[in-house]
Amino acid sequence: MRSIEVIEKVLKEFESNPLCIDNVGDYEGDKKYIDMMKSSYLKTLEKCIELLPQKDSTICELGSFFGILAKSLKYSGYIVNACDIPFFYDRESIKKYYAKSGVKSFSFNLRDYVLPFENSSQDLLIACEIFEHLNFNPLPIIKEINRIIKIGGYFYIAMPNAASFVKRIKYLLYGKQPIFTTKQLFEQLDETRNMAVGLHWREYTANEVKEMVEPFGFKMVYKKFDSNSVFLSSKFLNSLVKKIIFSIPGCKPNQIIIFKKIKTTNINLTINKDS
Secondary structure, three states: OOHHHHHHHHHHHHHHOOOOOOOOOOHHHHHHHHHHHHHHHHHHHHHHHHHOOOOOOEEEEEOOOOOHHHHHHHHOOOEEEEEEOHHHHOOHHHHHHHHHHOOEEEEOOHHHOOOOOOOOOEEEEEEEOOHHHOOOOOHHHHHHHHHHEEEEEEEEEEEEOOOOHHHHHHHHHHOOOOOOOHHHHHHHOOOOOOOOOOOOOOOOOHHHHHHHHHHHOEEEEEEEEEOOOOOOOOOHHHHHHHHHHHOOOOOOOEEEEEEEEOOOOOOOOOOOOOO
């Protein structure tokens, strides 16, 4: 089965049996988000297959959210560990949902700086749209990621491109990073809303990511600036303008960076969880 067919199969399963990962539920909003991310799911799946031709390899996905990618990887022949925060995944319905597909689900918070996996147990770890949401020091997490990935395994990162020319212009015009508004801060604390982790607290450039990751025993082996081909806006002209702007070199809003583990890190970190 081709990758696009696998994605389509998982999307149809979601439509027939939507996964509610919070107490609020917003199927239309969830569907729009998934539609927006469809091209990203496909690109990630295809890249994983390229990196790991051995289909019995073990893949850990941080921030699996609705499980579209995790299930697609499982259906492609991989052993998959789907992970997310307890607010989403500490529910019996979630565990049963994944168990039905043969995917193992794990519930934990990265803020605790501990990943519940054995040393050198993962062939690939995926962190798509994760690091920009962390409002704490990410370095101990990177050290943990190094611990659980096998020598020669991969660390796949997808995140916004902070160096995008468009974002630099916005900074000049508005005098602040275009990551979230004060209104969204209030929305995140509203129990009737389902935006538990939607804020981008810190976006990174590719050079910053390299400077953070490589000291922990990794080597960058792939870098690509990209943009999703589908946009949430229903206005044709608005979508067309975005596509034109994002096709210009230096303006692409997203980036994919892949590292290969070349050694186990020996860096010692003092972690003060109260700070």
